[in-house]
Amino acid sequence: MEKFSHFPTPDISHLNANDYDHVYEPAEDTFLLMDALEKDIEIITMLNPSVSLEVGCGSGIVSTFLAQILKMKVFHICSDVNPKATAVTLRTARQNNVDLNPVLTDLASALLYRCQGNVDILIFNPPYVVTPPVEVGSSGIEASWAGGERGREVMDRFFPQVPLLLSKCGVFYLVVIKENDIDEIQSIMEENGFIMNVVLSRKSGPEHLSVLRFTRKNPFQHAS
Amino acid sequence: MKLLTHNMLTSNIIKGVTKGFPLQIAATDIKVTEVDFNPDFISRMISKVEWPALCEAAESIGHLGDLPKELDPDYEKNEEFLKKAHHVLLEVEIKEGELICPETGRKFPVTNGIPNMLLNEDEVGK
Numbered sequence: 001m002e003k004f005s006h007f008p009t010p011d012i013s014h015l016n017a018n019d020y021d022h023v024y025e026p027a028e029d030t031f032l033l034m035d036a037l038e039k040d041i042e043i044i045t046m047l048n049p050s051v052s053l054e055v056g057c058g059s060g061i062v063s064t065f066l067a068q069i070l071k072m073k074v075f076h077i078c079s080d081v082n083p084k085a086t087a088v089t090l091r092t093a094r095q096n097n098v099d100l101n102p103v104l105t106d107l108a109s110a111l112l113y114r115c116q117g118n119v120d121i122l123i124f125n126p127p128y129v130v131t132p133p134v135e136v137g138s139s140g141i142e143a144s145w146a147g148g149e150r151g152r153e154v155m156d157r158f159f160p161q162v163p164l165l166l167s168k169c170g171v172f173y174l175v176v177i178k179e180n181d182i183d184e185i186q187s188i189m190e191e192n193g194f195i196m197n198v199v200l201s202r203k204s205g206p207e208h209l210s211v212l213r214f215t216r217k218n219p220f221q222h223a224s
Numbered sequence: 225m226k227l228l229t230h231n232m233l234t235s236n237i238i239k240g241v242t243k244g245f246p247l248q249i250a251a252t253d254i255k256v257t258e259v260d261f262n263p264d265f266i267s268r269m270i271s272k273v274e275w276p277a278l279c280e281a282a283e284s285i286g287h288l289g290d291l292p293k294e295l296d297p298d299y300e301k302n303e304e305f306l307k308k309a310h311h312v313l314l315e316v317e318i319k320e321g322e323l324i325c326p327e328t329g330r331k332f333p334v335t336n337g338i339p340n341m342l343l344n345e346d347e348v349g350k
Contacts, residue, residue, distance in 0.1 A: 050268040073265040075228065086338045099259075101229045102338050105237075110341035113234040114245065118272050139342070 007038060010064040014095045015088065022084035024058040024144035028204035029175050033125050034065045036173060036199040036211035041069055043213075047169050049120035053077045055107055055158065056124060058144055060089030060100055066121065067098035074121070077111065078102045081139040107158050108165060119165040125175040126155040151180045156188075163192045168219045173199070178208040189214050225339050227281050228313040231273050233339060235325035235332070239349035244325055246277035247332070251285050251321035259314045266310045267300045278312065287316045 012026065024030075037044070049072070054063045057078035067076055078100050080086050086102035093100035103110060127136070127144055128151040135146040136153045147154055155174065162172050172194070176182055186196045194214040201210040235244030275295045282288040291308045299305050323332040323339055330347070333340045 050265075050272065073262045075265075075269060077229065077232065081342065083338075083340065087336060090336070090338065101226065103229065103233065103341060104338060105341040106343075109237045110233050110235070110339075113236055113243075114232045114274070 007069050009034065010061050010068065010092065010096045012059060012061055012092060014091055015059060019088055022141055023082065023088045024141065026059055026061050028202065029125060029209050030061060032200055032202050032209050033062055033173065033175050033211055037066055038069055040199060040213065044121060044171065045071065047120050047171070048072065049074050051075050051077065051119050052121035053108060053111065053115065053119045053165065054123040055079050056126060057089045057102065058085050060092035062123060062125065063100050064092050064096045064098050067100065068096065076100045079105050079108060079111065081106055081143050082141070108161050112161055112164060116164050117167055120167050120170045122162065122166055122170060122172040124155065124158060126158065128155065128175065128177050128180055130179050151177060159188055159192065162214065168216065172214040174212045176210050176212060182210065193217050225318045225334055225337050226314055227278060227316055228269060230281055231278050233323065233341060235330060237341065237343060237349065238325060238328055238330055238347050241325060241327045244327060246281060246326065247323040248326060249281055249285055249318060249321060249323060251318045253320035254285060255317045255319050256315055257317065261307060261310050263303060263306045266306045266313065269313060270299060270309055282312045282316065287312060
């Protein structure tokens with residue numbers, strides 16, 4: 001596995017096949033996202049972040065990793081629609097001696113009003129796999145991958161929440177595959193006032209994965 | 225669930241609910257754990273907290289202690305105050321219980337310290 005991390009990957013030895021029947025097992029997309037966060041650690045640190053929000057936290061490994069690589073204390077909120085995922089996230093946090101705060105909610109919905117303009121680091125590894133639309137909308141393990149048409153159905157619902165949630169200088173990280181149409185995602189987010197950068201890309205089997213970073217075009221014109 | 229997390233949750237995801245904040249707490253199991261005190265972090269978090277809602281929540285579960293209900297404008301320099309805020313924000317955890325929508329009475333369970341804000345399809349607004 002191609003890996004350049006200097007920080008060790010969080011300990012997930014507490015999870016077994018039984019957990020992975022219900023919760024997404026960390027895979028290439030997960031590792032690419034962690035590599036991207038590590039690559040960007042200076043950008044993230046410069047924000048002097050207070051709040052991070054990971055939507056669709058699954059096993060909790062990504063937020064755990066973020067908490068480990070950040071030098072400052074940050075309030076880490078993790079959301080998922082899968083009760084098994086939020087429970088596992090709490091176990092992963094404990095196993096690695098970090099503090100994560102899971103909430104069962106659809107995307108960021110129960111957090112949207114109070115977290116408005118407060119999220120400095122926003123992370124989403126969405127269900128991006130192209131599937132029949134009918135497979136979207138469960139709260140089981142299918143929710144971790146089934147993205148419906150072009151793999152976009154869930155992330156498209158989240159894009160309008162991004163400008164509300166992010167603080168002025170906040171950063172949003174999104175995992176995508178080629179089939180999701182990165183150019184179109186870029187233009188949607190540009191209309192929302194964001195600049196897109198590709199942090200990392202990697203080909204893994206049939207998937208051409210990328211981690212995208214979005215920041216506000218004009219951090220001082222806070223859309224609220 | 226910490227009271228800091230509680231301060232970030234609203235039930236205005238329910239159809240017809242306008243504010244849905246703060247959620248009332250009916251706790252059956254509360255745990256107090258010691259957390260390392262980080263004055264800089266607490267100062268930054270206080271600026272993001274709805275102070276009256278935090279005090280109301282802490283008082284309703286009997287853990288307000290002597291935390292002032294008025295936010296001292298110079299709180300960043302007041303270590304004694306920050307320590308009290310630290311305790312209420314991070315050290316008091318709801319393990320089991322319910323969060324209650326102030327407008328509809330809809331109950332959201334808290335299980336194993338995790339609030340369940342999921343709705344049935346027919347409850348969702350917009």
